[in-house]
Amino acid sequence: MSPQEENNTIISLNHAEFIVLGLIAENPSHAYNINKRIEERGMRDWTNIGRSSIYRVIKSLEKKGLTDKWIEEVDNRTLKVYNITEKGARVLKEKVFNVIKEFIGKKDEDFYVAFSMLPILTQKQQFEAINNSINKIKKNIKGLEDMLEENSHMPLNVRGLFVHPIKILEIDIEFLNWVLEEIEKGGGKVDPEVYDK
Numbered sequence: 006m007s008p009q010e011e012n013n014t015i016i017s018l019n020h021a022e023f024i025v026l027g028l029i030a031e032n033p034s035h036a037y038n039i040n041k042r043i044e045e046r047g048m049r050d051w052t053n054i055g056r057s058s059i060y061r062v063i064k065s066l067e068k069k070g071l072t073d074k075w076i077e078e079v080d081n082r083t084l085k086v087y088n089i090t091e092k093g094a095r096v097l098k099e100k101v102f103n104v105i106k107e108f109i110g111k112k113d114e115d116f117y118v119a120f121s122m123l124p125i126l127t128q129k130q131q132f133e134a135i136n137n138s139i140n141k142i143k144k145n146i147k148g149l150e151d152m153l154e155e156n157s158h159m160p161l162n163v164r165g166l167f168v169h170p171i172k173i174l175e176i177d178i179e180f181l182n183w184v185l186e187e188i189e190k191g192g193g194k195v196d197p198e199v200y201d202k
C-alpha cells in the first residue's frame with residue numbers, strides 16, 4: 006500500500022482502542038503500566054474497559070500500525086514497551102476532534118475519553134469542535150421543545166420525558182461554554198511533553 010493510499014484509509018478505533026492509544030500517546034508504556042493508570046484515574050468508572058482486554062487491544066493497535074514496541078529488561082524480566090506511531094498520533098487526534106465535534110449531549114463514553122485528551126488538539130480545533138457540539142445540542146433542544154409543545158396537553162409523566170432531557174442538555178451547553186471560557190484563559194493548551202508527536 007502506498008503512503009497516499011494509507012493516508013486515505015479510514016482507521017476506526019473501538020472504545021477500548023481509543024482509551025489505550027490515548028494512554029500510550031501520553032508516554033511509552035507496557036501493559037501493566039497502562040492498567041495501573043486506568044486504575045489510578047478511576048477510568049473503569051467512566052469508561053467501558055476490562056482489565057483482561059488490555060493485551061488484546063494492544064495487539065490490535067499494533068496490527069493497525071498505530072503503535073510499535075521495543076523490549077526492555079527490568080529485574081531480569083523482559084517487558085514489551087509500546088509507543089504511538091506517527092500514524093497512531095494522527096488517527097488519535099482525528100478521533101478526539103470528531104468525537105468532541107459530534108457530541109450531542111447524550112451519555113457518550115467516547116466523549117469522556119476524548120475530553121480527557123482535549124490537550125491533543127490545537128486551541129483552534131478545540132474551539133471548532135466544542136462550538137460545533139454546542140450547535141448540535143441546541144438543535145436537539147429545539148426538537149425536544151417542539152415535541153413538548155405538540156404534547157403540551159399530555160399528562161405530566163409524558164411531558165416530563167421531554168423536559169428532563171431538555172434540562173440535561175442545557176447543563177451540557179453550560180458545561181461546554183465553561184470549557185470554552187477556560188480554553189480562552191489558556192486552560193486547554195497542549196503539553197508538548199505529552200502530546201507533541
